[in-house]
Amino acid sequence: MSSFLYSLFMCILALFWFLPILWMFSTSFKPNQMAASYPIRWIPSPWTWENYVTVVKVGRGIDIPKAFSNSVIVSTLVAIGVLLTATPAAYIFARVKFRGRDILFWAIVATLALPVQMFYVPVYIIVDRMGLLDTLPALILPPISPALGVFLLRQFMLSIPGELEDAARIDGCSRLRFLVSIAVPLVKPALVSLGLITFLSSWNNLMWPLLVIRTPSKMTLPLALARFQGTYHFVFEAGTIMAGVTFAIMPVIVLFAFLHTWIIRGVSLSIEK
Amino acid sequence: MIRTRRGRSVFKAYLFLAPFLVLFVFVVVYPIIFGVRLSLYGQRGARMWYVGFSNYRTILGDPRFWEAFKIPLFLLLVQVPLMIFLAILIAFVYERMPRGRAAFYRFIHYLPYTIPAIVAGIVWSYIFSDSMSPLRPLLDLLGFVGVRILNREHVPLVLLVIIFWEFTGYTAFVVFSALLAVPREYAEQAQIDGATFWQTAFFIKLPLVRGVITMLFIFNAIGALQVFNEPWMLGALVVLPPNYTPAMYIYNSAFAYGRFTYATAMGLVLACITFLISLYVLRMASRQLLARGW
Numbered sequence: 001m002s003s004f005l006y007s008l009f010m011c012i013l014a015l016f017w018f019l020p021i022l023w024m025f026s027t028s029f030k031p032n033q034m035a036a037s038y039p040i041r042w043i044p045s046p047w048t049w050e051n052y053v054t055v056v057k058v059g060r061g062i063d064i065p066k067a068f069s070n071s072v073i074v075s076t077l078v079a080i081g082v083l084l085t086a087t088p089a090a091y092i093f094a095r096v097k098f099r100g101r102d103i104l105f106w107a108i109v110a111t112l113a114l115p116v117q118m119f120y121v122p123v124y125i126i127v128d129r130m131g132l133l134d135t136l137p138a139l140i141l142p143p144i145s146p147a148l149g150v151f152l153l154r155q156f157m158l159s160i161p162g163e164l165e166d167a168a169r170i171d172g173c174s175r176l177r178f179l180v181s182i183a184v185p186l187v188k189p190a191l192v193s194l195g196l197i198t199f200l201s202s203w204n205n206l207m208w209p210l211l212v213i214r215t216p217s218k219m220t221l222p223l224a225l226a227r228f229q230g231t232y233h234f235v236f237e238a239g240t241i242m243a244g245v246t247f248a249i250m251p252v253i254v255l256f257a258f259l260h261t262w263i264i265r266g267v268s269l270s271i272e273k
Numbered sequence: 274m275i276r277t278r279r280g281r282s283v284f285k286a287y288l289f290l291a292p293f294l295v296l297f298v299f300v301v302v303y304p305i306i307f308g309v310r311l312s313l314y315g316q317r318g319a320r321m322w323y324v325g326f327s328n329y330r331t332i333l334g335d336p337r338f339w340e341a342f343k344i345p346l347f348l349l350l351v352q353v354p355l356m357i358f359l360a361i362l363i364a365f366v367y368e369r370m371p372r373g374r375a376a377f378y379r380f381i382h383y384l385p386y387t388i389p390a391i392v393a394g395i396v397w398s399y400i401f402s403d404s405m406s407p408l409r410p411l412l413d414l415l416g417f418v419g420v421r422i423l424n425r426e427h428v429p430l431v432l433l434v435i436i437f438w439e440f441t442g443y444t445a446f447v448v449f450s451a452l453l454a455v456p457r458e459y460a461e462q463a464q465i466d467g468a469t470f471w472q473t474a475f476f477i478k479l480p481l482v483r484g485v486i487t488m489l490f491i492f493n494a495i496g497a498l499q500v501f502n503e504p505w506m507l508g509a510l511v512v513l514p515p516n517y518t519p520a521m522y523i524y525n526s527a528f529a530y531g532r533f534t535y536a537t538a539m540g541l542v543l544a545c546i547t548f549l550i551s552l553y554v555l556r557m558a559s560r561q562l563l564a565r566g567w
Contacts, residue, residue: 006366007374013363014381017442020396021384023407027399036405081296089293096286111301113491113551115499117523118540121533122308123300145300146293175285204389206502211528222391229395230509235404245392256387260380 028052028242035238051243060231064244066217067224068251074139074220075202081140082198083191086149091179093150094157095165105154108147116207124211138212139220149194156190157183196259203252221248312538321534328538337516338539344429344504344518348497349550352433357489360444365474367449379449382442390439394506397435401427402510425511428504435503440496444489451485452478487558491551498547519543 022042027035028051030044055064093105132138160183168178184191206222213219219227228244315324332338363382367375385393400406401423412420423431455478463473479486501520504513515529516522523543527536 003369006369010363010366010370010378014378017382017385017438019407020393020400020438021388023400024396040407040410085293085296088289092286092289098286108297110548111305113495113547114301114305114544115495115520115540115547117499117501117520118308118537118544119301119304120524121527121537121540122304122311124527125311125533126304126307141300146296147301150293175289179289200387204391204502206389206391206505207524222389225389225391225395226506234402238399238405241395245395249388249392252387253384256384257380260383 024242025246027239028246030239032237032239035242036235048239051239052247054240055244055247059240061216062224062228062231062244063216064221064224064228064247067219067221068248070136070218071203071221074136075199077140078202079195079199082146082149083195086146086153086194087184087191088179089146090150090153091157091183094154094160095162105150109151111147112151120208120211127212133212134214134218136218139209149198152194153187153190156187160186192259196256308537308541311534312541314534316532316534318531328535329542331535332539332542338519338522338542341516341519341522344432345498345500347429348433348436348500349494352436353490353493353497356437356441356444357486357493360441360448360489361479361486363441363445364448364452365471365478367445368452368474369470379442379446383446384442385439386443388439390502391506393435393439394503397431397438398423398507398510401431423507423510425513428507428511428513431507432500432503436500440493444493447485447489448482451482455481483558487554490554490558494550494554495547498543498550 023040026042026044029047029049030041031046031048031050034041034044034046058065093101127133127138132141164182165178168182169175173182204222205220206226209220209223210226213223216224216227225245225248229241232241232244234241312328313323313325314321315327316322367379370378400408403422406412406422408422412418412422459477459481460473463477464470468477499520500518501524504517504521507513508517513521515525519539520543523536523539526532526539
């Protein structure tokens, strides 16, 4: 009985989460003149690919496939940058005592509370002076904020038994080798989660690209989608808008479907150990 | 001999930190110092001159800045606690369910988090639009024929629903992963002593993950104070003032009205407010814990 209630609770919530996505998906396959009709047909008939053709053929000059590849490049580089810099730093903060370590660590963590808005003007001027406005590096470098990564990874690094490292060090294993071949595999689930969070926050960022990018061919996905929505008619071309949006998010949802089970397994395994 | 080894080891430690520190100084520390300096300048067009704290005095008396906090305050007091409570409930239900089914629901609930806010904004603006809302038949059925769904009074509620949709699943996931780390023996012992599942959940397990809950409160409070994407998107459907949220006001001041130094000063004030609220949450959390003897 109670198990039925739980399932009902979860089902209602899942509907709340899933129906907008389903609506988006089904509208994207409707001819534009059918998109707004009542009652809503959840399975479009007639079914059409014409909206997707418009998206792929760069209708009205908004190149969503190009924006997609820009976003993939930018977000991947941001995630790699954060992982490469945060991992060794988190390891040091967790394992090596040096003067002022704790003050430095908490000062770094405190910067997480700073609102992004505070950085826009100064970073915009810095980027402008470096001549990087309207380039992809401007999208990659400033948003790399490794502080969150150091904070999260340190927690996981702390859980590695100290004896493990002592034993490895006595056997002549250098710190670098210990980090690369023992510590990193042990905290792999945390690294994947951090990589994913960083990737997504860059992937979803609208405000910063809005400021620094002008050229359409350099736009990232959120920016291109905002322009896409502005270019097509909200009601009479809703099918096309939904196709653009669906095209943009589907690959990430599929990728995530694979990673998700892996992350869960990773997290629960690392805890059961 | 020992001393040199130790010296070398510390030097190596700095070598590990170096890439991080270089990046951190470049993208965080230097912009902060630069921003503080900028905020002390008056500006008209490209001309700048030193004015001391004059920008800050102007902000203190700028009603448009303080009015912008209505939305973050609403989110902070209503949306954040509700969402975290719901997320905790969901996380416990995950624990209760058969593994496979729980994993399926976790996936569905987490999905919106992977979707860019701009897309959430677009899709939800359809759902709340007057012309083609899928909710229309439901509203007609309930007797609200021809009632406008999206007007300015409803925007805070619409924001609440959208933010709920985007982040509840993620929040539940975070709580759930924290719960996985709670040793099983605690719950088993409590249940042997006759506690029900929900008693065990709220009185044994929840206190053990309080650190994570506090962090969630702080991160969501910061998010509420900085809310930008969702109202910016809704601005395409409803006329919203340029100072609808602090982030929008800062953005518009700098990049629509060209008041760069004033916007920077507002950013710093917002930073201080965020800091104070985070500290307050931390203190409240730790005091409550002390009072309960933890």
